[in-house]
Amino acid sequence: MDVGFDKETILTLSHLPPTMYSARAQKMRSSEIRELLKLTESEDILSFGGGMPDPTLFPMEEFVEIAEEVMRDVRALSYSPTDGIKSLRETVARLLAGKGIDVTYANVMITTGSQQALDLISKIYLDPGDVVVSESPTYLSAIGAFRSYEANTVGIEMDDDGMDTDKLRNYLEREGEKCKFIYTIPTYQNPSGITMSYARRRELLQIAKEYDKPIIEDDPYGELSYDGETIKPIKSMPNSDMVTYFGTASKILVPGLRAAWIVGSDEVLKKCSMAKQSTDLCSSALTQSIAKEFIDRGLLEAHLEKLRKVYKKKRDAILEAMESYFPPNVRWTHPNGGMFIWVTLPDGIDAKEILPKALEKGIAYVPGKSFYADGSGENTMRINFSFPTLEEIDEGMKRLGTLLKEVAG
């Protein structure tokens, strides 16, 4: 019997149109982290991979009660304004006031998750060949969003105070022309866990002004602070008109609502709104109504207190476990909040290469390379601590430590 296509297959294939996808489609890549999540669906794997909140903390009973009420309003089941339902926009504006961001609902727009915020902002700013400047490493799906509009991400190194603003200035001075905006996750950054200092934030704003570059400030984790101190968003600083701010309910409430928000100038929001009309018309009024009602009933503050308490314990536990089990030539960050620890292995150890061995030992993480736009970072990995239980954290880090001692010890 022949190997290869049989006649029927060839006939079927010949019926398909030739490849004539867009230039951007030919550059798209499937996100490594999403593929990985598929692997870890097996229950035997302790996953430190995704950026998942702890599902045992989901406020289900409150949601059930709220859903019962909001679903009896036809508006929750209808089409809704592209910018979001007005009541949630007002509620978000009130939340933001607590973070020092002084806006009305008119400068708040609701999106289908903050991934859509990334998509819309890319859609309105980026032409093929444009550049976005970000921290390096940075959120992998931000790189993906920029790439889907054929733009390149240029990463600026970080130290313990966040993005190195001297290096940013050098870059912009040298070849900033193609840069359309600066993308930053200043607080408890994904993937590094690093927080940008107040002085750096001020300097970043200054540089953005000097070089006339908008700042996109992505802040999914700002509320998840575990050591008391917090640094206010760049968007709360004086003269921050050029900052467009992203927030989301995914990490502070639940991801399944797909409720997030863009806060920006009239002009940016008008463009984003036009882009959203052709992108998904409107976000679900039902999930928006649930988010709005949860916050309006005053339930968010107590929920956040609970998250902070539980995640702080997990953060402490994972740092302690790393200290106990990891070999001395491995380094890691000590974040004051958020969901991630960033681990750096000795040079020459490839975190992606050893992932199959980790999966054999029943643990998963995300190789750090995915977070580098330039393909570097082979010897790094991102470890999530919000999702696993305390027991899983200890057991998982023990297993990872064993592996690291085998390959790097």
Added chain:
Amino acid sequence: MDVGFDKETILTLSHLPPTMYSARAQKMRSSEIRELLKLTESEDILSFGGGMPDPTLFPMEEFVEIAEEVMRDVRALSYSPTDGIKSLRETVARLLAGKGIDVTYANVMITTGSQQALDLISKIYLDPGDVVVSESPTYLSAIGAFRSYEANTVGIEMDDDGMDTDKLRNYLEREGEKCKFIYTIPTYQNPSGITMSYARRRELLQIAKEYDKPIIEDDPYGELSYDGETIKPIKSMPNSDMVTYFGTASKILVPGLRAAWIVGSDEVLKKCSMAKQSTDLCSSALTQSIAKEFIDRGLLEAHLEKLRKVYKKKRDAILEAMESYFPPNVRWTHPNGGMFIWVTLPDGIDAKEILPKALEKGIAYVPGKSFYADGSGENTMRINFSFPTLEEIDEGMKRLGTLLKEVAG
């Protein structure tokens, strides 16, 4: 006192970055229909504008019961697979089998409303300057989606049997090179209400094969048939591999779930899935779970029976009212299903120009021009009959008839 900017305003403006939006953002236009919907939010206006289902038919009680159950599963509140939750994909595959479309869940992908299906398909196919061929007139937000990727829509005239396939063939023969795909709403088309005959569907498929052009078949209204006969989707015909099919829960269930689906080849779905990763990561697992559960409990069939019965009455009522109240030089379509009547005024009467007068009389419609990619169709309007009550239909058409007699009688 000076007219114009004061000093403070100038200072604020000078802080904003210069305009440096993308080429596509500079071409975006706000949808006329969305702006119109804002106008008609006033309760005094009888709206025949939007494409809204009758909200009094929303199955609220069933939804409340279902929501209570599905919300207790953490998966409904979590991130979910980019392609959609597997159980809904399976459920949709079963629904499609009833329409003669034979696929498994693997060829079904869930989107955030079918507007997102339009966005994703545009994202994977369209480069600036590309052409999409469609019926003329066609769905205005499809034109908007194609435009947002800097592609042009070329409309092919229709007669009572749908798109004129001879004209389609002529166009493709003459200048089909730039055409990336053929977009069609063959059944109870938006905005015209026209249904493509079986013979034309076969011919369309034949032409698409000859010229190697994928067909995008958008079918939001196929289930809403009022006169017994139905024509099966193009996607159900033999050798229809090159057809990518869109369906949605918005018109047959409720729009607020934002649950829709793309049915296509492995290759097209893989590209759409990659595009969706960077667009919104995943659709809401909660709203997907509600849609899935509603269908799995066997509630959809009874719900559809109710919709067909009520909308048939409304369709009959609006045709009767038009017959009674419209002047003889106005023509309109007599659709066998769907939600819209297409009205053609005498040449020289501009439906957009007389809209303010209509609003004064307390009624709203969508001027037909928005549905023409080439800006023609001034003397046409789209009238929705699913949303207004029977009384509103009679009163509204009486008022519209009075206006039409004033301007065109």
